[in-house]
Amino acid sequence: MARLEVPVQLRWSDMDAYAHVNNVEMLRLLEEARIEAFWRHPEAQDGTRPDATWPTAVLDAGPGAQTSTLVARQEIEYLVPLGYRRSPVVVEMWLGHLGGASLDVCYEVRDRPAADPTSTVYARATTTLVLVDSATGRPRRLGDVERAAWQKYVEAPVRHRRRPEA
Amino acid sequence: MARLEVPVQLRWSDMDAYAHVNNVEMLRLLEEARIEAFWRHPEAQDGTRPDATWPTAVLDAGPGAQTSTLVARQEIEYLVPLGYRRSPVVVEMWLGHLGGASLDVCYEVRDRPAADPTSTVYARATTTLVLVDSATGRPRRLGDVERAAWQKYVEAPVRHRRRPEA
Amino acid sequence: MARLEVPVQLRWSDMDAYAHVNNVEMLRLLEEARIEAFWRHPEAQDGTRPDATWPTAVLDAGPGAQTSTLVARQEIEYLVPLGYRRSPVVVEMWLGHLGGASLDVCYEVRDRPAADPTSTVYARATTTLVLVDSATGRPRRLGDVERAAWQKYVEAPVRHRRRPEA
Amino acid sequence: MARLEVPVQLRWSDMDAYAHVNNVEMLRLLEEARIEAFWRHPEAQDGTRPDATWPTAVLDAGPGAQTSTLVARQEIEYLVPLGYRRSPVVVEMWLGHLGGASLDVCYEVRDRPAADPTSTVYARATTTLVLVDSATGRPRRLGDVERAAWQKYVEAPVRHRRRPEA
Known part of the structure; x- marks a missing residue:
């Protein structure tokens, strides 16, 4: 059991007229963290970004x-509410579920790593991703490499407390 | 029982590199629909926008x-997936719940009004809004004018089918 | 000699923490006006958007x-500074130059049509566009249909008054 | 004579449907570089961001x-065209002009520091900033601290080669 901690730099434009990070932009931060952690970024190999070696x-x-x-x-x-800051926020991620062709990514957005007991949680979220074959446009099953890379980050899904009754 | 139908114009920049409306931008469209339908826009009174008279x-x-x-x-x-189009999408909205200081806004994003049986639903969503007193920063209760304006748009909340077990 | 007047709807998120339309977003509004006026939008033909018939x-x-x-x-x-408003702004456009493979689009962003002498100009701008063949990635010359559609919108380019000495 | 080199992280959403960094988003990158280099960010003092000490x-x-x-x-x-990459781009900045109440910020956006002769320049730009007193909303003169901090970054303004005749 392990978690991924991805620092994400805010942009000044993430704030809206209320001078806090906009609710929609918060999901943009999650998108950035997810891409950083799950996508292979080839330029890491040519030495320009040696820190890009996420195992996932x-x-x-x-x-x-x-x-x-x-x-x-x-x-x-x-x-x-998340105010503006130049220090990156920390997006902590884990996998709430690994399915046949999909996965649930869980997040906590914090001001500092979760190991710091004084850290603040700004948001909790879950994204369900479906892997799609680019050629056919149809879902495709998780492969062995993916499952091997991701398995150890699986733990209980985030608990959404405010969920209304369905 | 009634619904609000708010046309929202896409922007070309709502598309991402996959050439579809980005998943985060979809929530931007909901924000626009919500602001159009719930906020008073004073310029409507000076004649520049006579069509802005949402009862809500x-x-x-x-x-x-x-x-x-x-x-x-x-x-x-x-x-x-929602492709690019110049015709506005139609955001159909209703209220899944009117609470003491909060409300649940429910949405369906369609290509044409729901009355058209051939219309396509691109997304279903729910937003919980809390009303906050700007001076104190604390939640404040819904007032009589608000409740009167919004009551008739209350119906059963949107059913989210893919919700994982908590 | 003629100008194009394209209404563009602001979004609430166009405002930044200063509660005015952000300087970068202003160029987003120009992009929207340009796409509306110069690109063919096929759905106009199926009756969903009869107002889309820009001659250009x-x-x-x-x-x-x-x-x-x-x-x-x-x-x-x-x-x-452009404050928030629900009434669309009016982007007035003309062509400052039609070149071999490029064109200069000139803009004035106003609160109401230029014909109204009380209208306010928020911004003046120029964009140089190059037409590129999607298959080869190389510039390609303006065609006869394009030149015919655009010629009558050519007039003197916008005068940028604050341009520093080069 | 000196230049500021500010690394700016792209976001995946900076790309548009052409799968390159969108022309408007390029100005967003400049905004980020400018804010990083010119604005004081108090959290740098509490140890969370010791690298934030831009002299400017x-x-x-x-x-x-x-x-x-x-x-x-x-x-x-x-x-x-700037393709997507996870390695930050380098925004090189200097001051083309220090006026009474304004300054011209000049930029080159590169893939690596300008000292590397193989680096690529994606864009060149200039922004004229006016300092405004927040209380009165009126321009205010550059102060001694500002002038002292910024003076050594003044050099010849960027040369814009494609500027049309006015």
Whole structure:
């Protein structure tokens, strides 16, 4: 059991007229963290970005890649308004579920690593991703490399407390 | 029982590198529909926008307004990829719940009004909004004008089918 | 000599933390006006958008289109801060230059049509577009249909007054 | 004579449907570089971001700050399409002009520092900033601290080669 901790730099434009990070932009931060952690970024190999070696980064993201990812569902709770800061926020990620052709990515957005007991949680979220074959446009099953890379990050899904009764 | 149908114009930049409306931008479209339908827009009175008379538009949005709205939670399911189009999409909205200081806004994003049986649903979503007193930063209760304006749009909440077990 | 007047709807998210339309977003509004006026939008033919018949809309924008447009240069002056409003702004456009493979689009962003002498100009701008053959990635010359559609919108380029000495 | 080199992380959403960094988003990258280099970011002092010590970062950016900056003018040339990459781009900045109440910020966006002769320039740009007193909304003169911090970064302005005749 392990978690991924991805620092994500805010942009000044993430704030809206209320001078806090906009609720929609918060999902943009999650998208950035997800891409950083799950997609392979080839330039890491040529030495310009030696820090890019996420063990989970096994999806091919280059032009003409064989897989695209489709976001099927998202759920997010905003716990504390996130003000502007230059220090990156920390997006902690784990996998709430590994399915046949899909996975649930769980997140907590914090001001500092979760190991710090004084850290604040700004938001909790879940994204369901479906892997799609770029050529056919149809879902395709998780491969062995993917499952091997991702398995150890599987733990209980995030608990969404404010969920209304269905 | 009634629904609000708000046309929202896509922007070309709503598309991402997959050439479909990006999953995060879809929530931007919901934000636009919500602001159109719930906030009062004073310029409507001076004749420049006679079509802005939503019966539900009773929140004061001007500078120095007494109320700000806080998004506490969102849930969205993406059913069909939304390609680029110049015709506005139709965001159908209703209220899944009117609480003491909060409300649940439910949405369906369609290519044409729901009355047209051939219309396609691209996404279903729910947003929980909390009304906040701008001066104190604390939640404040829905007022009589708001409740009167919004009551008839209350119906059963959107059913999110893909929700994982908690 | 004629000008194009394209209404563009602001989004609430166009505002930044200063509660005015952000300087970068202003160029987004220009992009929207340009796409509306110059690109052909096929859904106009199926009756869903009868108002889309710009005489200048002759570039093919569909998937697999033979032409893409490359923005080579932009220049913009911000004259008056643009506050939030629900009434669309009016982007007045004309062509400052029709070249062999490029054109200069000139803009004035106003609160109401230029014919109204009380209208306010928020920004003046120029974009140089290069037409590119999608298959080869190389510039291609303006065709007869394009030149015929665009010729009558050519007039003197916008005067940028604050341009520093080069 | 010196230049500032600010690394700016792309976001996947900076790409548009052409799968290159969108022309408008390029100005967003410049905004980020400018804010990083010119605004004081107080959290740097509490140890969370010791690397934030730009000598030029003397504008106060906190809530209730006495100065806001107004973008009066921008000019940008796009030289080479910028594809997606996880390694930050390098925004090289200098000051083309220090005026009484304004300054011209010049930029080159590169894939690696300018000292590397194999680096590619994607864009060249200039922004004219006006310092505004937040209380009065009127321009205010550059102060001694600002002038002292910024003076050594003044050099010849960027040469915009494609500028049309006025």
